[in-house]
Amino acid sequence: MTLSQSMFPWILLTAAFLFTLGALGVLIRRNPLVVFMCIELMLNAVNLALVGYSSYLNSEEGQVFAFMVIVVAAAEVVVGLGLLTRVFSIGRELDVDDLDEMKQ
C-alpha cells in the first residue's frame, strides 16, 4: 500500500469535514459574501475528494473533473458577485434573510 493509498480515508474525512463546514455556513450565515465563500468551501471539499479518488484509483478522470469544477465555480462566483453588487447598488441591505421576495 502506497502512502497516498494509506492516506485516502483521511483525505475523504477531511473533504467531508470541509463540506459539512461549508454547508453549515450556507445554512447559518446571513452575509451573502460569507455564504459564497462557504459554497466555495463546499466545492473545494468536493475537489479534494475527487483528487483523492483519482490518486487512490490511479485514474486521471477525477483530476479532470476537479478542473471542470474550478472553472464552473469561477463562473458561478462571477454571476453571484454581479448579483450582489446589483442588490447593494439599489440600496438593499446585504442580508440573505432580507431577500425573501421568492415567497410571493
Add this chain to the structure above:
Amino acid sequence: MNASTAALLAGLVLLFPLAGSALCGLLGPVLGRRFVNLAGTLSIGAAFAVTLVIFVQVLGAASGHQSTTATLWNWLNLGPGNLNVSVDVTIDQLSVLMLLVITGVGLLIHVYSVGYMEHDPGVARFFGYMNLFIFSMALLVLAANMVILIIGWAAVALSSYLLIGFWYERESAVLAARKAFITQVIGDVALVIAAFLIFVNLTTVPPTCPPTEVCALPAFFTQHLHTLSLPQIFAHASSLGAGSPLITLICILLAVGAFAKSAQFPLHTWLPDAMEGPTPVSALIHAATMVTAGVYLIARFHALFALAPIASGMVACVGMGTAVMAGFIALSQVDIKRVIAYSTMSQIGLMIFAVGIGAYAAGMYQFLLHAFFKALLFLAAGNVIHAVHDEQDIREMGGLDSRMRVTAWCFLVGSLALAGFLFAGMFSKENLLGFGMINGPGAPTLYIVGIVVNVLTGLYAFRLYGTTFRGEPRSEAARNAHESKAVMLWPVVILAGLSALAGWILQWPVAFGPHLIDAFLNPVFASPGGSHIAKAPGLGLGVIGFVIGLTCSLIGIAIALRIWVRHDLDPSRVLARPGFRLLPRLSFNKLYFDEIYDALLVRPTRALARGLRRVGDPVMDSWIKGVSGVATDFSSAFRTIQTGLIRDYASYMVLFVVIFTVAVMLAAGLAK
C-alpha cells in the same frame, strides 16, 4: 319493379321532403316568405308525384305480394354473424298506401298552411319542420329493417315535438310538446327492446334447443340469424315459437310502441294537449298520419302478431276500450280542436281493434278514409278558429253556417263521414265492425262495444257541428266571422270531395261487400302467417251488421240533432238521476287521467327527487367538500414551507440529500 328502380323512386320520395326541409329551414329566413311557401309545398308535391309513379308501378305489376326491397347504402357492417345494418327500403302495397296518404294529404295540408301561417313570422321554421315530418314519416313506412324503422319512428316524434311546441313563447305549448315527447319515448323504448329481443332470439334453422333457453355458444352463432331486416324477420318468425312467452312479450312491446304513437290507453293523454300546435299540424300529424303509425306498425308486423294470439287479443281490447273512452270524453269537451282530437283517438282505437283481430285490410281502409275526413275536420276547424280570432271554445261560437257557407258544408260532410252516414265512415267503420262480429277475443263482445262507439260518434260529431255552426252566434267574434281565403278553402273542399266519394268509389256497387283496398292489400297480409287473417262475415251477416251499425249511427246523430240543434230534448233530466250524476263530470274531466297520472307518477317522482336531494345533497357535499378540504389542508400545510428564504431551501436540499443517501446505502446493504 326491380331493386334499382325501387331504390331510385324511394330515394326520391325521401330526398324531396328532406331537401325541402333543409332549404326552408336554412335558407328560408334569408330568402323570404314566397320562397318558403314555394319550396315547402313543391317538395311535397314532387314527393307525391313520385309516389303516384310508384303506385302505378305496383298496381300494374302482377297480382300477389309485390314487395321490392332495395338497399340505398350500407351503413354499418360488423361482419358475418354480427350486426349488419344498411339503409333498406321496402316498396309494397302497404307502404305505397301509406305513402299516398302521407304525401297526398300532406300536400293539401301544406297548401292550406300557406294561408294559415300567412302572418306568422316563423313560417320558414314551420315549413322546415313540416317537411322534416313528411321525410320522417316516409322513412318510417319505407323502412325495411328495424333500425331504419326506429329512426323514422323517433324522427316523427321529434318533428311532432317541434311542431307542438312551435309557438314556444306559450308555456302551455312547451309543456304539451314535452308531454308528447316523453310519452313517445316510452313507446320508443318498448320498440327498441322488442328489436333487441328479435335480434338475439331469431333463428334460421329449426332450433335444437328451445329459443327461450341459453344455447351453447357455437350453436348460438350458427343458428342465430342476427338480423334486423324485416323480410327476414317475417320469413323466420316461426322460429320464435308460436304462442311462446317470448313472442308474446315481443308483440306486447311492439304494441306498447304502437299505443304510445297512436295515443291509445294508457298512453293517450298527450294527444289532446298536442292541439297546442298550429291547426295544420294537428291535421297532418295528430290526425291523418303520425298517430296512425301504430296501426301501420302492427299491420307491418302481422307475421309476428299471428303467432301471439294473447298479444293480438290485448291489442284488440285496448283499441276498442280506447274507442269507447275517447268517444265518451269527446261528448263534453268545449275546445273545438280537443273534441276532434278525442274523436281521432276513438277512430284510431277502432283501427287498432281491427289490426288486433287480424282484419288488417279493414284497419288500413279505415286509416285511409279517416285521413281524408279527419284532415278535413281539422282544416275546417282551422278556418273557424281563424274566423273567430283564435277562439277555440265552441260555447263562444254558433251560427257560423250562414257566415262561412263553404266551411260549414265541408264540416257537415266531415261530420257525416265521421259519424258513419252516407260518406266515408259508413263504409270503413261498418266494414271493420263487421269483422268484429265473428273475430277477436270473446266475439262478439267487442262488436257490441263497437256499436256503442257508433252511437257515441254520432252524438259528439253532431254536438260539435250543432254548437259550432247552428243556432245563434254567442259572441261578438262569431257574429263578425268571415269565410277564409281561397288557399285555405280549396284543400278543405278537395278533402270534402274525397271524404264524400272515396268510399263509394272504392266499394262500388255494394256498400257492405269487399272493397278495393281489401283486394289491394290482402296479398301483403297473406304472405307469411296468412292463417291469422280475420274471416270476413258472410253476405247475410254483413248486411245485418251494416244495418245495425248504420241504425246506431243514425240514432246518435238524431239524438245529437234534437239536443243541440232543435233543443227539444234536454239531457240534464236524465243525467240528474243518481246513477248518471257522475257521468258529465267524468267526461268533462277526461276521466281524471291527467290527475291520476299526476298523483301516481309525477308527484311521487318529484317527491322522490326532492327527498333524494335532501338526503343526497349532504352526502354528496360531504364527499366533495371532503376531497376539496383535504386538498386545501394539504396545500396550506405545504405553503408554510415556502418561506422565500434561501437558507430554508438549502436546508431542505441538504435534508433530502442526506435522506436519499442513507436510503440508498441501506438499500444497498439490504441487497447484499
